[in-house]
Amino acid sequence: MPKFAKKKSSEILEGDLTPMIDMTFQLIAFFMLLINFSEVDRAEEISLPSSVLAIPPETRPDYQIILNLEPGGSVKFQGEAVPTIDGMGPIFRQEINSANREGVSNPGDIAVVIRSHQDTPTGLVQRLISKCQDSELQSFSLRVKNQ
Amino acid sequence: MKLSSEPPEEIRLNMTAMIDIVFQLLVFFIMTFKVVAMEGDFTVKMPLASVNQEESMEDDFPTVINVSLASGANGIIQSIIVDDDATFSDPNTMYAQLTKVIEEKLAGEGNPEEGKETEVEFDIAPELKYRYTVQAIERVSGKILPDGSVKKLIKKIKFKDNSGGA
Structure with a gap:
Protein backbone atom coordinates (compact mmCIF):
# COMPACT_ATOMS: atom_id res chain seq x y z
CA MET A 1 0.00 0.00 0.00
CA PRO A 2 1.52 3.27 -1.08
CA LYS A 3 2.36 5.63 1.60
CA PHE A 4 0.81 9.04 1.29
CA ALA A 5 2.85 12.03 2.08
CA LYS A 6 1.80 13.74 5.18
CA LYS A 7 -0.52 16.57 4.34
CA LYS A 8 1.08 19.92 4.88
CA SER A 9 -0.86 22.63 6.63
CA SER A 10 -2.61 24.68 3.89
CA GLU A 11 -1.54 28.30 3.56
CA ILE A 12 -3.74 31.09 2.35
CA LEU A 13 -2.39 32.33 -0.96
CA GLU A 14 -2.86 36.05 -1.37
CA GLY A 15 -2.03 37.71 -4.66
CA ASP A 16 -1.27 41.40 -4.82
CA LEU A 17 -4.61 42.98 -5.76
CA THR A 18 -3.34 46.55 -5.98
CA PRO A 19 -2.82 46.73 -9.79
CA MET A 20 -6.19 45.15 -10.46
CA ILE A 21 -7.96 47.61 -8.17
CA ASP A 22 -6.07 50.50 -9.78
CA MET A 23 -7.14 49.40 -13.24
CA THR A 24 -10.71 48.81 -12.16
CA PHE A 25 -10.98 52.29 -10.66
CA GLN A 26 -9.54 53.78 -13.82
CA LEU A 27 -12.10 51.93 -15.91
CA ILE A 28 -14.90 53.13 -13.65
CA ALA A 29 -13.65 56.72 -13.89
CA PHE A 30 -13.51 56.38 -17.69
CA PHE A 31 -17.06 55.11 -18.00
CA MET A 32 -18.38 57.61 -15.46
CA LEU A 33 -16.98 60.50 -17.47
CA LEU A 34 -18.42 59.20 -20.72
CA ILE A 35 -21.86 58.25 -19.50
CA ASN A 36 -24.58 60.46 -20.88
CA PHE A 37 -27.82 60.65 -18.97
CA SER A 38 -29.43 63.00 -21.53
CA GLU A 39 -30.13 60.12 -23.91
CA VAL A 40 -33.84 60.51 -23.29
CA ASP A 41 -33.81 63.72 -25.36
CA ARG A 42 -32.67 62.01 -28.50
CA ALA A 43 -34.74 59.29 -30.08
CA GLU A 44 -32.34 56.68 -31.37
CA GLU A 45 -34.74 55.38 -34.00
CA ILE A 46 -34.50 58.64 -35.90
CA SER A 47 -31.98 58.40 -38.70
CA LEU A 48 -30.55 61.87 -39.15
CA PRO A 49 -29.29 63.12 -42.51
CA SER A 50 -25.53 63.38 -42.58
CA SER A 51 -23.30 66.31 -43.36
CA VAL A 52 -19.62 67.15 -43.26
CA LEU A 53 -20.08 70.86 -42.65
CA ALA A 54 -22.46 70.86 -39.71
CA ILE A 55 -20.86 72.41 -36.65
CA PRO A 56 -21.07 70.52 -33.35
CA PRO A 57 -22.48 72.88 -30.74
CA GLU A 58 -19.61 74.41 -28.75
CA THR A 59 -21.64 75.65 -25.84
CA ARG A 60 -24.87 74.43 -24.44
CA PRO A 61 -27.57 77.10 -24.70
CA ASP A 62 -29.18 78.40 -21.52
CA TYR A 63 -32.33 76.50 -22.36
CA GLN A 64 -33.00 74.14 -25.22
CA ILE A 65 -35.88 72.07 -26.51
CA ILE A 66 -35.01 68.97 -28.52
CA LEU A 67 -37.76 67.87 -30.88
CA ASN A 68 -37.50 64.51 -32.66
CA LEU A 69 -39.64 64.53 -35.80
CA GLU A 70 -40.57 61.21 -37.36
CA PRO A 71 -41.45 60.74 -41.06
CA GLY A 72 -45.13 60.28 -40.26
CA GLY A 73 -45.35 63.64 -38.50
CA SER A 74 -45.31 62.52 -34.88
CA VAL A 75 -42.96 64.36 -32.55
CA LYS A 76 -41.01 62.75 -29.75
CA PHE A 77 -40.21 65.08 -26.91
CA GLN A 78 -38.43 63.93 -23.76
CA GLY A 79 -39.25 60.32 -24.53
CA GLU A 80 -42.97 60.88 -25.07
CA ALA A 81 -44.58 60.74 -28.50
CA VAL A 82 -47.01 63.44 -29.57
CA PRO A 83 -48.95 62.10 -32.58
CA THR A 84 -49.37 65.41 -34.39
CA ILE A 85 -47.42 68.65 -34.71
CA ASP A 86 -50.53 70.60 -33.78
CA GLY A 87 -50.50 68.88 -30.40
CA MET A 88 -47.18 70.52 -29.50
CA GLY A 89 -48.72 73.88 -28.52
CA PRO A 90 -49.34 73.07 -24.82
CA ILE A 91 -45.88 71.51 -24.54
CA PHE A 92 -44.25 74.65 -25.91
CA ARG A 93 -46.17 76.83 -23.44
CA GLN A 94 -45.10 74.53 -20.62
CA GLU A 95 -41.46 74.69 -21.74
CA ILE A 96 -41.56 78.50 -22.07
CA ASN A 97 -42.84 78.71 -18.48
CA SER A 98 -40.13 76.31 -17.38
CA ALA A 99 -37.46 78.39 -19.16
CA ASN A 100 -38.85 81.51 -17.52
CA ARG A 101 -38.40 79.94 -14.10
CA GLU A 102 -34.79 79.20 -15.02
CA GLY A 103 -34.14 82.81 -15.97
CA VAL A 104 -34.71 82.67 -19.75
CA SER A 105 -37.57 85.13 -19.96
CA ASN A 106 -37.53 85.75 -23.71
CA PRO A 107 -38.91 82.79 -25.72
CA GLY A 108 -36.71 83.92 -28.62
CA ASP A 109 -33.65 82.93 -26.58
CA ILE A 110 -34.80 79.34 -26.22
CA ALA A 111 -32.86 77.13 -28.61
CA VAL A 112 -35.09 74.72 -30.50
CA VAL A 113 -33.13 71.74 -31.81
CA ILE A 114 -34.96 69.83 -34.54
CA ARG A 115 -33.83 66.25 -35.01
CA SER A 116 -35.78 65.15 -38.04
CA HIS A 117 -35.61 61.80 -39.78
CA GLN A 118 -33.92 62.06 -43.16
CA ASP A 119 -37.02 60.80 -44.98
CA THR A 120 -39.41 63.27 -43.37
CA PRO A 121 -41.08 65.56 -45.89
CA THR A 122 -39.55 69.01 -45.48
CA GLY A 123 -43.05 70.48 -45.28
CA LEU A 124 -43.48 68.78 -41.90
CA VAL A 125 -40.24 70.32 -40.65
CA GLN A 126 -41.49 73.71 -41.78
CA ARG A 127 -44.83 73.11 -40.13
CA LEU A 128 -43.06 72.26 -36.88
CA ILE A 129 -41.01 75.46 -37.16
CA SER A 130 -44.19 77.39 -37.86
CA LYS A 131 -45.83 75.84 -34.80
CA CYS A 132 -42.84 76.90 -32.71
CA GLN A 133 -43.15 80.42 -34.09
CA ASP A 134 -46.77 80.52 -32.95
CA SER A 135 -45.32 80.24 -29.43
CA GLU A 136 -42.77 82.99 -30.19
CA LEU A 137 -39.84 80.58 -30.46
CA GLN A 138 -37.40 81.93 -33.02
CA SER A 139 -34.02 80.25 -32.73
CA PHE A 140 -33.77 76.95 -34.57
CA SER A 141 -31.03 74.43 -35.18
CA LEU A 142 -31.35 71.59 -37.64
CA ARG A 143 -29.42 68.70 -36.20
CA VAL A 144 -27.58 66.33 -38.51
CA LYS A 145 -25.16 63.46 -38.15
CA ASN A 146 -21.59 64.64 -38.46
CA GLN A 147 -19.61 62.57 -40.95
CA MET B 1 10.00 51.94 31.27
CA LYS B 2 10.18 48.73 29.42
CA LEU B 3 9.39 48.80 25.72
CA SER B 4 7.78 45.87 24.07
CA SER B 5 10.17 44.05 21.76
CA GLU B 6 7.51 42.18 19.84
CA PRO B 7 7.22 43.06 16.14
CA PRO B 8 4.04 45.06 15.25
CA GLU B 9 1.17 43.01 13.93
CA GLU B 10 0.40 43.35 10.22
CA ILE B 11 -2.97 44.99 9.74
CA ARG B 12 -4.97 43.37 6.96
CA LEU B 13 -8.09 44.89 5.55
CA ASN B 14 -10.71 42.69 4.04
CA MET B 15 -10.98 43.94 0.46
CA THR B 16 -13.60 41.47 -0.71
CA ALA B 17 -16.63 43.71 -0.16
CA MET B 18 -15.03 46.69 -1.86
CA ILE B 19 -13.96 44.65 -4.87
CA ASP B 20 -17.47 43.24 -5.15
CA ILE B 21 -19.00 46.71 -5.23
CA VAL B 22 -16.37 48.07 -7.58
CA PHE B 23 -16.98 45.26 -10.05
CA GLN B 24 -20.72 45.82 -9.85
CA LEU B 25 -20.17 49.49 -10.65
CA LEU B 26 -17.90 48.56 -13.52
CA VAL B 27 -20.46 46.17 -14.97
CA PHE B 28 -23.16 48.83 -14.65
CA GLU B 39 -23.94 65.42 -34.28
CA GLY B 40 -23.76 68.94 -35.64
CA ASP B 41 -26.14 71.81 -36.25
CA PHE B 42 -27.18 74.10 -39.05
CA THR B 43 -28.59 77.25 -37.53
CA VAL B 44 -31.72 78.62 -39.11
CA LYS B 45 -33.01 82.01 -38.05
CA MET B 46 -36.73 82.30 -38.37
CA PRO B 47 -37.69 85.56 -36.66
CA LEU B 48 -41.32 86.46 -36.24
CA ALA B 49 -42.81 88.74 -38.88
CA SER B 50 -42.83 91.91 -36.75
CA VAL B 51 -39.28 91.37 -35.49
CA ASN B 52 -38.17 90.57 -39.02
CA GLN B 53 -39.30 93.98 -40.28
CA GLU B 54 -37.41 95.79 -37.55
CA GLU B 55 -34.26 93.78 -38.21
CA SER B 56 -34.53 94.32 -41.93
CA MET B 57 -34.60 98.08 -41.43
CA GLU B 58 -31.61 97.89 -39.12
CA ASP B 59 -29.70 95.64 -41.47
CA ASP B 60 -30.33 97.92 -44.45
CA PHE B 61 -32.01 95.12 -46.43
CA PRO B 62 -29.47 92.32 -46.79
CA THR B 63 -29.04 90.76 -50.21
CA VAL B 64 -31.24 87.70 -50.52
CA ILE B 65 -30.56 84.77 -52.84
CA ASN B 66 -33.66 82.72 -53.49
CA VAL B 67 -33.12 78.99 -53.89
CA SER B 68 -36.06 76.80 -54.88
CA LEU B 69 -35.93 73.05 -54.44
CA ALA B 70 -38.45 71.14 -56.54
CA SER B 71 -39.52 67.62 -55.71
CA GLY B 72 -40.18 64.73 -58.05
CA ALA B 73 -41.82 61.40 -57.34
CA ASN B 74 -41.37 59.93 -53.85
CA GLY B 75 -39.90 63.14 -52.49
CA ILE B 76 -36.71 62.89 -54.51
CA ILE B 77 -35.18 66.15 -55.60
CA GLN B 78 -35.92 67.10 -59.16
CA SER B 79 -34.34 70.50 -59.70
CA ILE B 80 -32.71 73.46 -58.01
CA ILE B 81 -33.55 76.95 -59.18
CA VAL B 82 -31.45 79.91 -58.04
CA ASP B 83 -33.02 83.38 -58.31
CA ASP B 84 -35.26 82.18 -61.14
CA ASP B 85 -32.38 82.48 -63.59
CA ALA B 86 -30.38 79.28 -63.12
CA THR B 87 -31.92 75.84 -63.11
CA PHE B 88 -30.05 72.65 -62.34
CA SER B 89 -31.70 69.29 -62.85
CA ASP B 90 -28.86 66.79 -63.26
CA PRO B 91 -28.92 64.85 -59.97
CA ASN B 92 -25.19 64.15 -60.15
CA THR B 93 -24.05 67.75 -60.49
CA MET B 94 -26.90 69.95 -59.24
CA TYR B 95 -25.48 70.45 -55.74
CA ALA B 96 -22.00 71.24 -57.03
CA GLN B 97 -23.54 73.75 -59.44
CA LEU B 98 -25.50 75.31 -56.59
CA THR B 99 -22.29 75.88 -54.63
CA LYS B 100 -20.63 77.34 -57.72
CA VAL B 101 -23.46 79.80 -58.35
CA ILE B 102 -23.50 80.89 -54.70
CA GLU B 103 -19.73 81.43 -54.85
CA GLU B 104 -20.09 83.49 -58.03
CA LYS B 105 -22.83 85.61 -56.52
CA LEU B 106 -20.79 86.26 -53.39
CA ALA B 107 -17.70 87.08 -55.45
CA GLY B 108 -19.73 89.49 -57.60
CA GLU B 109 -20.80 91.44 -54.52
CA GLY B 110 -17.22 92.08 -53.42
CA ASN B 111 -16.89 92.92 -49.78
CA PRO B 112 -20.36 93.43 -48.41
CA GLU B 113 -20.92 96.54 -46.36
CA GLU B 114 -21.06 96.20 -42.64
CA GLY B 115 -24.37 94.79 -41.49
CA LYS B 116 -25.40 93.92 -44.99
CA GLU B 117 -24.78 90.21 -45.18
CA THR B 118 -26.06 87.97 -47.93
CA GLU B 119 -28.68 85.47 -46.93
CA VAL B 120 -30.33 82.55 -48.66
CA GLU B 121 -34.05 81.98 -48.58
CA PHE B 122 -35.10 78.45 -49.42
CA ASP B 123 -38.39 77.80 -51.13
CA ILE B 124 -38.78 74.07 -50.69
CA ALA B 125 -41.42 71.75 -52.06
CA PRO B 126 -43.25 70.41 -48.98
CA GLU B 127 -43.01 66.78 -50.07
CA LEU B 128 -39.24 66.90 -50.64
CA LYS B 129 -37.39 64.54 -48.33
CA TYR B 130 -35.49 66.31 -45.58
CA ARG B 131 -32.15 64.76 -46.56
CA TYR B 132 -32.15 66.71 -49.85
CA THR B 133 -32.95 69.91 -47.99
CA VAL B 134 -30.04 69.37 -45.62
CA GLN B 135 -27.77 68.64 -48.56
CA ALA B 136 -28.76 71.94 -50.18
CA ILE B 137 -28.25 73.83 -46.88
CA GLU B 138 -24.83 72.24 -46.59
CA ARG B 139 -23.89 73.27 -50.12
CA VAL B 140 -24.80 76.92 -49.61
CA SER B 141 -23.15 77.01 -46.16
CA GLY B 142 -19.69 76.25 -47.43
CA LYS B 143 -17.42 73.96 -49.35
CA ILE B 144 -14.45 71.79 -48.56
CA LEU B 145 -11.31 72.90 -50.33
CA PRO B 146 -8.78 70.39 -51.72
CA ASP B 147 -6.49 70.99 -48.73
CA GLY B 148 -9.27 69.87 -46.39
CA SER B 149 -10.10 73.30 -45.02
CA VAL B 150 -13.63 74.67 -45.13
CA LYS B 151 -14.55 77.79 -47.07
CA LYS B 152 -17.60 79.36 -45.50
CA LEU B 153 -20.19 80.85 -47.81
CA ILE B 154 -23.62 81.74 -46.44
CA LYS B 155 -24.30 82.10 -42.73
CA LYS B 156 -27.88 83.33 -42.74
CA ILE B 157 -30.40 80.80 -43.92
CA LYS B 158 -34.15 81.22 -43.96
CA PHE B 159 -37.08 79.11 -45.07
CA LYS B 160 -39.95 80.50 -47.06
CA ASP B 161 -43.12 79.47 -45.29
CA ASN B 162 -44.52 76.48 -47.15
CA SER B 163 -45.82 74.80 -44.05
CA GLY B 164 -49.42 74.96 -45.13
CA GLY B 165 -48.82 72.78 -48.15
CA ALA B 166 -47.54 69.68 -46.37
Whole structure:
Protein backbone atom coordinates (compact mmCIF):
# COMPACT_ATOMS: atom_id res chain seq x y z
CA MET A 1 0.00 0.00 0.00
CA PRO A 2 1.52 3.27 -1.08
CA LYS A 3 2.36 5.63 1.60
CA PHE A 4 0.81 9.04 1.29
CA ALA A 5 2.85 12.03 2.08
CA LYS A 6 1.80 13.74 5.18
CA LYS A 7 -0.52 16.57 4.34
CA LYS A 8 1.08 19.92 4.88
CA SER A 9 -0.86 22.63 6.63
CA SER A 10 -2.61 24.68 3.89
CA GLU A 11 -1.54 28.30 3.56
CA ILE A 12 -3.74 31.09 2.35
CA LEU A 13 -2.39 32.33 -0.96
CA GLU A 14 -2.86 36.05 -1.37
CA GLY A 15 -2.03 37.71 -4.66
CA ASP A 16 -1.27 41.40 -4.82
CA LEU A 17 -4.61 42.98 -5.76
CA THR A 18 -3.34 46.55 -5.98
CA PRO A 19 -2.82 46.73 -9.79
CA MET A 20 -6.19 45.15 -10.46
CA ILE A 21 -7.96 47.61 -8.17
CA ASP A 22 -6.07 50.50 -9.78
CA MET A 23 -7.14 49.40 -13.24
CA THR A 24 -10.71 48.81 -12.16
CA PHE A 25 -10.98 52.29 -10.66
CA GLN A 26 -9.54 53.78 -13.82
CA LEU A 27 -12.10 51.93 -15.91
CA ILE A 28 -14.90 53.13 -13.65
CA ALA A 29 -13.65 56.72 -13.89
CA PHE A 30 -13.51 56.38 -17.69
CA PHE A 31 -17.06 55.11 -18.00
CA MET A 32 -18.38 57.61 -15.46
CA LEU A 33 -16.98 60.50 -17.47
CA LEU A 34 -18.42 59.20 -20.72
CA ILE A 35 -21.86 58.25 -19.50
CA ASN A 36 -24.58 60.46 -20.88
CA PHE A 37 -27.82 60.65 -18.97
CA SER A 38 -29.43 63.00 -21.53
CA GLU A 39 -30.13 60.12 -23.91
CA VAL A 40 -33.84 60.51 -23.29
CA ASP A 41 -33.81 63.72 -25.36
CA ARG A 42 -32.67 62.01 -28.50
CA ALA A 43 -34.74 59.29 -30.08
CA GLU A 44 -32.34 56.68 -31.37
CA GLU A 45 -34.74 55.38 -34.00
CA ILE A 46 -34.50 58.64 -35.90
CA SER A 47 -31.98 58.40 -38.70
CA LEU A 48 -30.55 61.87 -39.15
CA PRO A 49 -29.29 63.12 -42.51
CA SER A 50 -25.53 63.38 -42.58
CA SER A 51 -23.30 66.31 -43.36
CA VAL A 52 -19.62 67.15 -43.26
CA LEU A 53 -20.08 70.86 -42.65
CA ALA A 54 -22.46 70.86 -39.71
CA ILE A 55 -20.86 72.41 -36.65
CA PRO A 56 -21.07 70.52 -33.35
CA PRO A 57 -22.48 72.88 -30.74
CA GLU A 58 -19.61 74.41 -28.75
CA THR A 59 -21.64 75.65 -25.84
CA ARG A 60 -24.87 74.43 -24.44
CA PRO A 61 -27.57 77.10 -24.70
CA ASP A 62 -29.18 78.40 -21.52
CA TYR A 63 -32.33 76.50 -22.36
CA GLN A 64 -33.00 74.14 -25.22
CA ILE A 65 -35.88 72.07 -26.51
CA ILE A 66 -35.01 68.97 -28.52
CA LEU A 67 -37.76 67.87 -30.88
CA ASN A 68 -37.50 64.51 -32.66
CA LEU A 69 -39.64 64.53 -35.80
CA GLU A 70 -40.57 61.21 -37.36
CA PRO A 71 -41.45 60.74 -41.06
CA GLY A 72 -45.13 60.28 -40.26
CA GLY A 73 -45.35 63.64 -38.50
CA SER A 74 -45.31 62.52 -34.88
CA VAL A 75 -42.96 64.36 -32.55
CA LYS A 76 -41.01 62.75 -29.75
CA PHE A 77 -40.21 65.08 -26.91
CA GLN A 78 -38.43 63.93 -23.76
CA GLY A 79 -39.25 60.32 -24.53
CA GLU A 80 -42.97 60.88 -25.07
CA ALA A 81 -44.58 60.74 -28.50
CA VAL A 82 -47.01 63.44 -29.57
CA PRO A 83 -48.95 62.10 -32.58
CA THR A 84 -49.37 65.41 -34.39
CA ILE A 85 -47.42 68.65 -34.71
CA ASP A 86 -50.53 70.60 -33.78
CA GLY A 87 -50.50 68.88 -30.40
CA MET A 88 -47.18 70.52 -29.50
CA GLY A 89 -48.72 73.88 -28.52
CA PRO A 90 -49.34 73.07 -24.82
CA ILE A 91 -45.88 71.51 -24.54
CA PHE A 92 -44.25 74.65 -25.91
CA ARG A 93 -46.17 76.83 -23.44
CA GLN A 94 -45.10 74.53 -20.62
CA GLU A 95 -41.46 74.69 -21.74
CA ILE A 96 -41.56 78.50 -22.07
CA ASN A 97 -42.84 78.71 -18.48
CA SER A 98 -40.13 76.31 -17.38
CA ALA A 99 -37.46 78.39 -19.16
CA ASN A 100 -38.85 81.51 -17.52
CA ARG A 101 -38.40 79.94 -14.10
CA GLU A 102 -34.79 79.20 -15.02
CA GLY A 103 -34.14 82.81 -15.97
CA VAL A 104 -34.71 82.67 -19.75
CA SER A 105 -37.57 85.13 -19.96
CA ASN A 106 -37.53 85.75 -23.71
CA PRO A 107 -38.91 82.79 -25.72
CA GLY A 108 -36.71 83.92 -28.62
CA ASP A 109 -33.65 82.93 -26.58
CA ILE A 110 -34.80 79.34 -26.22
CA ALA A 111 -32.86 77.13 -28.61
CA VAL A 112 -35.09 74.72 -30.50
CA VAL A 113 -33.13 71.74 -31.81
CA ILE A 114 -34.96 69.83 -34.54
CA ARG A 115 -33.83 66.25 -35.01
CA SER A 116 -35.78 65.15 -38.04
CA HIS A 117 -35.61 61.80 -39.78
CA GLN A 118 -33.92 62.06 -43.16
CA ASP A 119 -37.02 60.80 -44.98
CA THR A 120 -39.41 63.27 -43.37
CA PRO A 121 -41.08 65.56 -45.89
CA THR A 122 -39.55 69.01 -45.48
CA GLY A 123 -43.05 70.48 -45.28
CA LEU A 124 -43.48 68.78 -41.90
CA VAL A 125 -40.24 70.32 -40.65
CA GLN A 126 -41.49 73.71 -41.78
CA ARG A 127 -44.83 73.11 -40.13
CA LEU A 128 -43.06 72.26 -36.88
CA ILE A 129 -41.01 75.46 -37.16
CA SER A 130 -44.19 77.39 -37.86
CA LYS A 131 -45.83 75.84 -34.80
CA CYS A 132 -42.84 76.90 -32.71
CA GLN A 133 -43.15 80.42 -34.09
CA ASP A 134 -46.77 80.52 -32.95
CA SER A 135 -45.32 80.24 -29.43
CA GLU A 136 -42.77 82.99 -30.19
CA LEU A 137 -39.84 80.58 -30.46
CA GLN A 138 -37.40 81.93 -33.02
CA SER A 139 -34.02 80.25 -32.73
CA PHE A 140 -33.77 76.95 -34.57
CA SER A 141 -31.03 74.43 -35.18
CA LEU A 142 -31.35 71.59 -37.64
CA ARG A 143 -29.42 68.70 -36.20
CA VAL A 144 -27.58 66.33 -38.51
CA LYS A 145 -25.16 63.46 -38.15
CA ASN A 146 -21.59 64.64 -38.46
CA GLN A 147 -19.61 62.57 -40.95
CA MET B 1 10.00 51.94 31.27
CA LYS B 2 10.18 48.73 29.42
CA LEU B 3 9.39 48.80 25.72
CA SER B 4 7.78 45.87 24.07
CA SER B 5 10.17 44.05 21.76
CA GLU B 6 7.51 42.18 19.84
CA PRO B 7 7.22 43.06 16.14
CA PRO B 8 4.04 45.06 15.25
CA GLU B 9 1.17 43.01 13.93
CA GLU B 10 0.40 43.35 10.22
CA ILE B 11 -2.97 44.99 9.74
CA ARG B 12 -4.97 43.37 6.96
CA LEU B 13 -8.09 44.89 5.55
CA ASN B 14 -10.71 42.69 4.04
CA MET B 15 -10.98 43.94 0.46
CA THR B 16 -13.60 41.47 -0.71
CA ALA B 17 -16.63 43.71 -0.16
CA MET B 18 -15.03 46.69 -1.86
CA ILE B 19 -13.96 44.65 -4.87
CA ASP B 20 -17.47 43.24 -5.15
CA ILE B 21 -19.00 46.71 -5.23
CA VAL B 22 -16.37 48.07 -7.58
CA PHE B 23 -16.98 45.26 -10.05
CA GLN B 24 -20.72 45.82 -9.85
CA LEU B 25 -20.17 49.49 -10.65
CA LEU B 26 -17.90 48.56 -13.52
CA VAL B 27 -20.46 46.17 -14.97
CA PHE B 28 -23.16 48.83 -14.65
CA PHE B 29 -21.15 51.43 -16.54
CA ILE B 30 -20.09 48.96 -19.21
CA MET B 31 -23.66 47.83 -19.78
CA THR B 32 -25.03 51.38 -20.02
CA PHE B 33 -22.21 52.66 -22.20
CA LYS B 34 -23.32 53.58 -25.67
CA VAL B 35 -21.20 54.92 -28.48
CA VAL B 36 -23.03 57.91 -29.93
CA ALA B 37 -22.27 59.38 -33.32
CA MET B 38 -21.20 63.01 -33.37
CA GLU B 39 -23.94 65.42 -34.28
CA GLY B 40 -23.76 68.94 -35.64
CA ASP B 41 -26.14 71.81 -36.25
CA PHE B 42 -27.18 74.10 -39.05
CA THR B 43 -28.59 77.25 -37.53
CA VAL B 44 -31.72 78.62 -39.11
CA LYS B 45 -33.01 82.01 -38.05
CA MET B 46 -36.73 82.30 -38.37
CA PRO B 47 -37.69 85.56 -36.66
CA LEU B 48 -41.32 86.46 -36.24
CA ALA B 49 -42.81 88.74 -38.88
CA SER B 50 -42.83 91.91 -36.75
CA VAL B 51 -39.28 91.37 -35.49
CA ASN B 52 -38.17 90.57 -39.02
CA GLN B 53 -39.30 93.98 -40.28
CA GLU B 54 -37.41 95.79 -37.55
CA GLU B 55 -34.26 93.78 -38.21
CA SER B 56 -34.53 94.32 -41.93
CA MET B 57 -34.60 98.08 -41.43
CA GLU B 58 -31.61 97.89 -39.12
CA ASP B 59 -29.70 95.64 -41.47
CA ASP B 60 -30.33 97.92 -44.45
CA PHE B 61 -32.01 95.12 -46.43
CA PRO B 62 -29.47 92.32 -46.79
CA THR B 63 -29.04 90.76 -50.21
CA VAL B 64 -31.24 87.70 -50.52
CA ILE B 65 -30.56 84.77 -52.84
CA ASN B 66 -33.66 82.72 -53.49
CA VAL B 67 -33.12 78.99 -53.89
CA SER B 68 -36.06 76.80 -54.88
CA LEU B 69 -35.93 73.05 -54.44
CA ALA B 70 -38.45 71.14 -56.54
CA SER B 71 -39.52 67.62 -55.71
CA GLY B 72 -40.18 64.73 -58.05
CA ALA B 73 -41.82 61.40 -57.34
CA ASN B 74 -41.37 59.93 -53.85
CA GLY B 75 -39.90 63.14 -52.49
CA ILE B 76 -36.71 62.89 -54.51
CA ILE B 77 -35.18 66.15 -55.60
CA GLN B 78 -35.92 67.10 -59.16
CA SER B 79 -34.34 70.50 -59.70
CA ILE B 80 -32.71 73.46 -58.01
CA ILE B 81 -33.55 76.95 -59.18
CA VAL B 82 -31.45 79.91 -58.04
CA ASP B 83 -33.02 83.38 -58.31
CA ASP B 84 -35.26 82.18 -61.14
CA ASP B 85 -32.38 82.48 -63.59
CA ALA B 86 -30.38 79.28 -63.12
CA THR B 87 -31.92 75.84 -63.11
CA PHE B 88 -30.05 72.65 -62.34
CA SER B 89 -31.70 69.29 -62.85
CA ASP B 90 -28.86 66.79 -63.26
CA PRO B 91 -28.92 64.85 -59.97
CA ASN B 92 -25.19 64.15 -60.15
CA THR B 93 -24.05 67.75 -60.49
CA MET B 94 -26.90 69.95 -59.24
CA TYR B 95 -25.48 70.45 -55.74
CA ALA B 96 -22.00 71.24 -57.03
CA GLN B 97 -23.54 73.75 -59.44
CA LEU B 98 -25.50 75.31 -56.59
CA THR B 99 -22.29 75.88 -54.63
CA LYS B 100 -20.63 77.34 -57.72
CA VAL B 101 -23.46 79.80 -58.35
CA ILE B 102 -23.50 80.89 -54.70
CA GLU B 103 -19.73 81.43 -54.85
CA GLU B 104 -20.09 83.49 -58.03
CA LYS B 105 -22.83 85.61 -56.52
CA LEU B 106 -20.79 86.26 -53.39
CA ALA B 107 -17.70 87.08 -55.45
CA GLY B 108 -19.73 89.49 -57.60
CA GLU B 109 -20.80 91.44 -54.52
CA GLY B 110 -17.22 92.08 -53.42
CA ASN B 111 -16.89 92.92 -49.78
CA PRO B 112 -20.36 93.43 -48.41
CA GLU B 113 -20.92 96.54 -46.36
CA GLU B 114 -21.06 96.20 -42.64
CA GLY B 115 -24.37 94.79 -41.49
CA LYS B 116 -25.40 93.92 -44.99
CA GLU B 117 -24.78 90.21 -45.18
CA THR B 118 -26.06 87.97 -47.93
CA GLU B 119 -28.68 85.47 -46.93
CA VAL B 120 -30.33 82.55 -48.66
CA GLU B 121 -34.05 81.98 -48.58
CA PHE B 122 -35.10 78.45 -49.42
CA ASP B 123 -38.39 77.80 -51.13
CA ILE B 124 -38.78 74.07 -50.69
CA ALA B 125 -41.42 71.75 -52.06
CA PRO B 126 -43.25 70.41 -48.98
CA GLU B 127 -43.01 66.78 -50.07
CA LEU B 128 -39.24 66.90 -50.64
CA LYS B 129 -37.39 64.54 -48.33
CA TYR B 130 -35.49 66.31 -45.58
CA ARG B 131 -32.15 64.76 -46.56
CA TYR B 132 -32.15 66.71 -49.85
CA THR B 133 -32.95 69.91 -47.99
CA VAL B 134 -30.04 69.37 -45.62
CA GLN B 135 -27.77 68.64 -48.56
CA ALA B 136 -28.76 71.94 -50.18
CA ILE B 137 -28.25 73.83 -46.88
CA GLU B 138 -24.83 72.24 -46.59
CA ARG B 139 -23.89 73.27 -50.12
CA VAL B 140 -24.80 76.92 -49.61
CA SER B 141 -23.15 77.01 -46.16
CA GLY B 142 -19.69 76.25 -47.43
CA LYS B 143 -17.42 73.96 -49.35
CA ILE B 144 -14.45 71.79 -48.56
CA LEU B 145 -11.31 72.90 -50.33
CA PRO B 146 -8.78 70.39 -51.72
CA ASP B 147 -6.49 70.99 -48.73
CA GLY B 148 -9.27 69.87 -46.39
CA SER B 149 -10.10 73.30 -45.02
CA VAL B 150 -13.63 74.67 -45.13
CA LYS B 151 -14.55 77.79 -47.07
CA LYS B 152 -17.60 79.36 -45.50
CA LEU B 153 -20.19 80.85 -47.81
CA ILE B 154 -23.62 81.74 -46.44
CA LYS B 155 -24.30 82.10 -42.73
CA LYS B 156 -27.88 83.33 -42.74
CA ILE B 157 -30.40 80.80 -43.92
CA LYS B 158 -34.15 81.22 -43.96
CA PHE B 159 -37.08 79.11 -45.07
CA LYS B 160 -39.95 80.50 -47.06
CA ASP B 161 -43.12 79.47 -45.29
CA ASN B 162 -44.52 76.48 -47.15
CA SER B 163 -45.82 74.80 -44.05
CA GLY B 164 -49.42 74.96 -45.13
CA GLY B 165 -48.82 72.78 -48.15
CA ALA B 166 -47.54 69.68 -46.37
